Every structure is written in C-alpha cells, then in structure tokens.
Amino acid sequence: MTTHGQATSEAGFSERSLANRPDEDALPIGLLPPSFPSDYVAGAVVPYLLSGIFYGETPSVPMIDLALSKEEAVPIHFWGLLYEGWTPNAEKEGYSVFSQGYEKRGPHNERKRIYMSATTPDLIDTKYRGKIVHFLEQFLAQSHDGKPMMESYFQNYYDLYWDLHVGATGDAIPTEVRQYSSGFNAVLGFWFPNLDIVLQNYLQTRKARPALKKWLEARVQAIVDGKVPHADSTLVYYWMKNAGTGENFRRIDVLFECIHNFLALSQWGNMVYNVAAKLEPTQGDPNVQAWFTRTMTNGPDKSDGSPFTPLDRFVMELFRVISPNGASLSSLRRHNELMGSNYNAIATTHLPASMDPRHWKNPTEFDPDRYKIAPTSVDNDEARVTQMGLARCPFSKEAFHVKDGRKVELTNSAFGAVYSEIDGTPHPVVDTAGYAPFGFGYRRCPGEHLTVEFIKEYLRAVWKQKISFVKLDIKNPALVPVNPGTVLLDNIAFKRAK
Numbered sequence: 001m002t003t004h005g006q007a008t009s010e011a012g013f014s015e016r017s018l019a020n021r022p023d024e025d026a027l028p029i030g031l032l033p034p035s036f037p038s039d040y041v042a043g044a045v046v047p048y049l050l051s052g053i054f055y056g057e058t059p060s061v062p063m064i065d066l067a068l069s070k071e072e073a074v075p076i077h078f079w080g081l082l083y084e085g086w087t088p089n090a091e092k093e094g095y096s097v098f099s100q101g102y103e104k105r106g107p108h109n110e111r112k113r114i115y116m117s118a119t120t121p122d123l124i125d126t127k128y129r130g131k132i133v134h135f136l137e138q139f140l141a142q143s144h145d146g147k148p149m150m151e152s153y154f155q156n157y158y159d160l161y162w163d164l165h166v167g168a169t170g171d172a173i174p175t176e177v178r179q180y181s182s183g184f185n186a187v188l189g190f191w192f193p194n195l196d197i198v199l200q201n202y203l204q205t206r207k208a209r210p211a212l213k214k215w216l217e218a219r220v221q222a223i224v225d226g227k228v229p230h231a232d233s234t235l236v237y238y239w240m241k242n243a244g245t246g247e248n249f250r251r252i253d254v255l256f257e258c259i260h261n262f263l264a265l266s267q268w269g270n271m272v273y274n275v276a277a278k279l280e281p282t283q284g285d286p287n288v289q290a291w292f293t294r295t296m297t298n299g300p301d302k303s304d305g306s307p308f309t310p311l312d313r314f315v316m317e318l319f320r321v322i323s324p325n326g327a328s329l330s331s332l333r334r335h336n337e338l339m340g341s342n343y344n345a346i347a348t349t350h351l352p353a354s355m356d357p358r359h360w361k362n363p364t365e366f367d368p369d370r371y372k373i374a375p376t377s378v379d380n381d382e383a384r385v386t387q388m389g390l391a392r393c394p395f396s397k398e399a400f401h402v403k404d405g406r407k408v409e410l411t412n413s414a415f416g417a418v419y420s421e422i423d424g425t426p427h428p429v430v431d432t433a434g435y436a437p438f439g440f441g442y443r444r445c446p447g448e449h450l451t452v453e454f455i456k457e458y459l460r461a462v463w464k465q466k467i468s469f470v471k472l473d474i475k476n477p478a479l480v481p482v483n484p485g486t487v488l489l490d491n492i493a494f495k496r497a498k
C-alpha cells in the first residue's frame with residue numbers, strides 16, 4: 001500500500017468502498033498529494049480529468065431532443081457523493097428522475113409526474129408556504145442586519161431543506177445529517193476535485209452517508225406510519241402515496257431523491273443572493289429596482305387577465321436574467337472516439353436561449369410584461385405544433401391522476417413540459433425556448449412553482465419589512481459555495497429602514 005493508503009485510513013475510510021477494486025498498478029498514481037486517498041483519486045479526480053463537457057446548440061423550440069439524454073447526465077465526479085461505489089448503482093441504491101433517460105421513466109414520463117405530485121401549487125399554498133415563511137423570518141432576522149447575509153441563509157437553509165422533505169428541523173436533524181448536507185453543498189460549489197476543500201468535504205459526506213441513510217429510512221417509515229406530525233406537509237408523503245407499489249418511484253428512489261435534491265435546492269441560495277445584488281442601490285440594477293417598487297405598489301397579486309400575477313412575472317423575469325442554473329446537461333451516445341476519454345456531456349446553456357433575439361423582440365430589456373403574451377404549456381397543444389410545421393405532438397399528453405385524495409392531475413404541453421391541473425384549473429408554465437431558466441420540455445424543472453413562490457415570499461418579506469441591501473466594504477468576504485460550480489463572496493447585507 002502506498003502513502004495514499006495511509007491517508008485513506010487516517011481519514012476513516014473503508015478500503016472496501018471502491019467496488020471491484022482494481023490492481024494498484026491499474027490505479028492512477030502520483031497525480032495529487034499523498035493526502036488524497038487513492039479511492040477518491042480514482043473515483044472522483046481521474047474521471048473528472050478524463051471528462052469533457054461541450055456546449056450545445058441554442059434551442060429554437062422548448063425541447064431538447066431525446067438523442068441528448070438525461071441518462072446518467074450528472075457531472076461525473078459527483079457520483080461518489082451519491083453512491084457508495086463511486087459510480088451509479090441506481091437499481092440497488094436508488095434512481096433520481098434527474099438522471100434518467102425519458103425511455104426509462106415509465107409510461108409518459110411517469111416518474112416525473114409522480115415527483116411533481118409533491119410540488120403542485122395547492123400544496124405550496126397550504127402545506128409548504130408556512131415553512132418557507134418561517135425560514136425567511138429566521139434568515140432575515142433583525143439581529144443579522146448589517147452582517148454578511150449568506151451566513152444567515154446557511155444557518156437556516158438545512159432546516160428548511162429537511163423540513164420540506166421529511167418534516168424535521170432543529171435537534172431532530174442528527175449531526176451526521178448536517179455534516180452530509182453541508183459537505184455536499186461545499187463539493188457542489190467548489191467543484192474542482194483536485195482542491196483540498198473539495199476533498200475534505202467529499203470525505204465528510206461519504207463518512208456521514210451511512211448514518212444519513214439510516215435516519216432517512218426511519219424517517220420515511222415514520223411518515224408512512226403516520227407517526228410524523230403534519231406528515232402531509234412533506235414531499236416524501238406525496239411521493240410515497242403516488243408511487244404506490246409501482247416500479248417507477250420505489251421507496252429506495254424516494255430516499256435517493258431526498259439526497260439528490262441537494263443539487264436542485266442549492267440553486268435557491270444563488271438566486272437569493274443575486275436578487276439582493278440586483279436590488280442593491282449602488283451597484284444593482286435601477287430598472288429592476290423601479291419594477292420592484294411598481295410591482296409591489298400596484299398590487300403584486302392582482303389578476304389582470306394574464307395566467308401570471310404581476311409578482312409572478314417580476315420573479316420570472318428575474319429568473320430569466322439571472323439564470324442561476326446555467327445549463328441543461330445531457331449525455332451522448334458515442335460515434336467514434338479514442339479510448340481514454342471517460343465521459344462526455346453536452347450543455348444546453350440557458351442564458352443564451354433566454355437572451356436570443358429569435359425569441360424576444362427586446363431580449364436584453366428587463367420586462368416582466370413579456371409573460372402577458374408568451375405561450376404557456378396550456379397553449380402549446382396539438383394545434384399549435386401542427387401550425388409550427390410538426391405532424392404531431394412529440395410527447396403524449398396522457399394525464400396522471402394523483403392517488404392521495406386530491407383532484408389533481410399532471411399533464412404536459414406538446415413539448416413535454418409537465419404541469420398540474422388542480423380541481424380542473426390548469427397551472428401552466430411559460431413554454432418557449434426563450435424562457436430557459438428552468439430548462440426545456442420533458443426535462444423542465446418540476447420545482448419551478450415552488451421556487452417561484454419561494455422567491456416571491458422572499459420579496460414580500462423584503463418589501464414588508466422595508467429591507468434594503470447594502471454592499472459591504474469588507475477585506476476578505478467569506479467564500480460561500482452555492483450551486484454547482486458557484487462560489488459567492490458573502491459581501492451583501494440586509495438592513496431595515498429606521
């Protein structure tokens with residue numbers, strides 16, 4: 001055993017954690033300091049160095065072709081955060097809808113529809129809003145006025161995360177679960193597996209994962225058994241009810257989604273910070289600030305004949321211009337390639353699509369009113385695609401009826417964008433390639449409404465409490481990892497008008 005091996009045991013790592021361990025001679029060696037354990041180097045660093053991500057085309061319609069697949073389309077060095085053996089082992093350890101090809105999701109994107117049964121607007125209104133508002137009260141507490149804001153965000157974020165998933169907050173979240181949560185987030189943000197900070201956080205998550213899984217299993221069982229108070233205010237409750245005994249969202253997949261969702265919800269932190277940056281008076285965007293004042297003064301929730309309220313539209317426009325998720329990642333089938341390259345993926349970038357003059361007359365202008373007339377997932381039906389020159393809808397509109405007692409069905413646009421109909425009322429999303437922050441078509445984000453409501457509540461709190469944002473003149477602001485590949489400088493504070 002080399003010095004790698006010694007470092008491995010020092011870090012408390014199991015030699016067995018690399019499934020089918022190859023001969024020492026077959027492992028990469030001498031590439032990184034000896035403090036980097038060999039299974040980490042082989043499982044995360046080398047695959048990353050051998051991988052490539054290429055930029056794809058900017059879509060003209062809100063649809064990524066099935067040839068660019070979601071199957072295992074996750075940055076290759078993240079697998080060890082999710083799976084014991086450093087590579088995907090979905091059959092045994094759980095699938096996520098996020099990394100599964102369309103053809104494997106069950107009839108008519110069933111896994112996605114089951115996932116989305118837990119994130120529909122009725123549940124946001126009645127079950128999750130209170131949790132979000134409580135989080136915002138803590139995050140924006142007056143005691144934190146004038147201090148770097150992301151510090152307060154992350155003091156409270158993991159409680160919100162686990163509250164939404166399994167109804168746990170405070171002491172009900174074990175130390176190991178907190179260690180896993182913060183380690184996962186740090187790896188996402190700091191990204192490069194050759195960095196010591198990524199290594200340390202990676203080891204922390206892998207060490208904490210068995211305890212996390214055990215806790216999650218017990219927690220999910222308690223929700224099923226009705227032993228968690230207000231269990232019907234958790235995502236897990238609806239996933240379990242609507243998956244039933246089916247193959248397309250097994251209990252192990254529910255557990256896996258609870259962990260995998262760190263990737264999804266990590267983007268809230270990025271958005272919260274960037275909205276503050278736009279509203280900050282000295283270096284922010286005066287046009288956004290003017291729109292904010294106008295929107296909040298003239299009735300943020302008034303109905304004016306559009307499918308979206310003025311505050312919806314303002315938040316959607318913030319998403320279009322900020323685009324906290326940079327790209328939709330797809331895996332490719334190989335045509336020809338020299339051996340050695342491990343994993344190639346293609347990124348369909350969002351900002352270029354949202355800013356494309358093919359899609360908007362005024363793409364660079366901040367204009368929430370554009371969504372008054374933009375096509376929605378309800379508008380994009382068979383007739384619309386025929387008009388566009390297609391012979392038929394690329395995706396079936398088959399409805400999925402939830403089985404949890406609500407009158408809710410999940411259907412989709414011609415391009416596969418899933419949306420809900422609640423008591424007969426559709427809750428669409430804007431369905432044009434020019435609105436890309438939540439992705440395209442069948443891969444469209446099922447957390448979009450929850451996310452928009454989260455930011456709406458944030459803005460309501462800012463407005464109601466007369467909060468303004470201040471750029472801090474500090475020498476060494478803390479580095480705050482948020483979503484994949486993004487580390488923020490914690491140099492904005494909030495404060496209340498006297």
Ligand code: HEM
Pocket residue numbers: 070097098099112115119261264265267268271323324325327328329330436437438439440442443444445446447448450451
């Ligand atoms: C700022 C917040 C968020 C942004 C910007 C965002 C953005 C996106 C984007 C762009 C995609 C498409 C990825 C692709 O096709 O490769 C996506 C997919 C997805 N998002 Fe989100 N998301 C956010 C929050 C959430 C939340 C809160 C949840 C869950 C509650 C969620 C769950 C998912 C899932 C499961 C998928 C995979 C969908 C599929 O492949 O069919 N996201 N998201």
